[in-house]
Amino acid sequence: MSDDDIILKVTGLKTEFRAEYGLVKAVDGISFDLRRGETLGLVGESGSGKSVTNLSILRLVPSPPGKTVDGKVLFHAAGEGERDLLAVSEEEVRVLRGRNISMIFQDPLTSLNPVLRVSLQIGEALRLHHGLSRREARAKAIELLRLIGIPDPERRADEYPHQFSGGMRQRVMIAMALSCDPDILIADEPTTALDVTIQAQILDLIKSLAAKKRTAVIMITHDLGVVAGMCETVCVMYAGRIVERAQVDDLFYDPKHPYTRGLLDSIPRADRTGSDGRLYSIPGSPPSLVGMPDACPFHPRCARAMDICRKAYPPETLLEGRAPRRVSCWLHAKEGPKP
């Protein structure tokens, strides 16, 4: 794959929140590339900065108190030049939202406006970005409802969100997000609020629709099962940074970072429990993001922590293998102070 295929290049992204008790570094220097048609997984615990990363990309971080203080988000649309979404005008980003980059949110129950008809909401982006008339937008909305498998779309189009089930509402959100054929779809925990049976349907829907248009997908999740089923590349986030980035198979079969290993061991499995018959969990809890020292943020919970881990943040190390992968851990560091 050539670099022309890179549609989104995030470098050194930093987003902070000013809270009463101090400065929260929610995202602390994130870099990743996204290629056309690729599905990238962003995993991590609650509060690791997954959602803030993606809100920062679209400049949707509520401000104040949030502020993206550093970094570049280079977006390269087909047939257009590269531009830094953090540097262009608000109006320019607004036009990109929903047309080139769109989002699906976690909770389909609250993501739809309760007092507006479903067809109106699906057609909204089309009217905003392509200047469709009310009637054209409604026709397109019905077409989209059919595409996402809602039975009797002509009738359902004129109903209100409360007349739809949770799974159907998430389908409606997907229809909304994909109405303008975006280049990038950001799915922020799209299945967390849904039943397991519905989860699979929603993921299949996202997968097939994205494949059809070669839409790149950023899948934010804390469910490693979703990652295994959906993504080609995975970024594991911890305390506002990416600690490991690898192809999905490499990550699952041979996790390099102790945190990744811990995450994988925490997956409940029918055939395996801990020695005392309980589920495994990583000891301790995620660190407070206020006033973090220059150290590996995972060291208090890490079974293999060394002296150096308490003194400096590990550099990102490129590991050769079947596919190149990157990890930020002193265990794998090639340069710098040796333990």
Add this chain to the structure above:
Amino acid sequence: METRALRKNSIALTGLAIVGVYVAAILLSFVWLPFDPVAMDTEHLLEGPSLATGHLFGTDEFGRDILSRIMKGASVSLVISLSATALGAVAGVLMGIWAGYLGGRWDQVLMRVADVLFSFPSLLLAIFVMAILGEKTYNVVFAIGIVYIPQFARVSRGAVLTIKSSEFVRAARSNGASSGFILFRHLLPNILVPLIVQVSLSLSVAILLESSLSFLGLGVQPPYPSWGNMLSAGRKVMVIAPWTAVYPGLAIVFLVLGFNLLGDGLRDILDPRLKNAR
């Protein structure tokens, strides 16, 4: 669905019926009145209510028919209170939703201005505005409208504040919606319920304010009838002819009651949080 709830709600229904009687009387007054409301009749000064003379509510000190004047005054009162409420609502809601949505300095400035306006008693503020604008009937609309602007601004700002951080607003933003689009397409429909209630309650207060201004001689000028100036005229002869003051007074009381009942009932019907309390 809502009409069924309205039919079951006896409070709202009573209010609606009372307002309906007034509206019917006003419509009737356009085509037919028992007597000319401004024509003096020196033969029948201060006559008590009587079927025989046809003056059902009696006559005033100029011999004018009280019932006709009340009917004529009803349209004046209602038109003034409707347009004043409309003025206050449109201006106040625009101010309030902008302030609530944008927040920050704009919000601070607007709300402090609203606080200042709030710190005057409504009537005093209305008198103040009338004094500046002059004693014209249409100026009553402006006076009451200005009194209402901060009230509507507050209600709509509060409502916007509670929903502006909703997920669907974020979803709309991520879809490329501009602030204006979000305000008018997403937020406004969501705050209509508290606004409808506020409108119906404001109508009743507007009736009172209009009557008060006319009573004080600042509103509708004689000889044109308004409940307020009728009450004011009747006050002087109340001891010998109580009907001159009692009937306009009752007209005010019942219309205000009607709007209040309607407002209360509507709030019960439209506010889902109160559904279980009933």
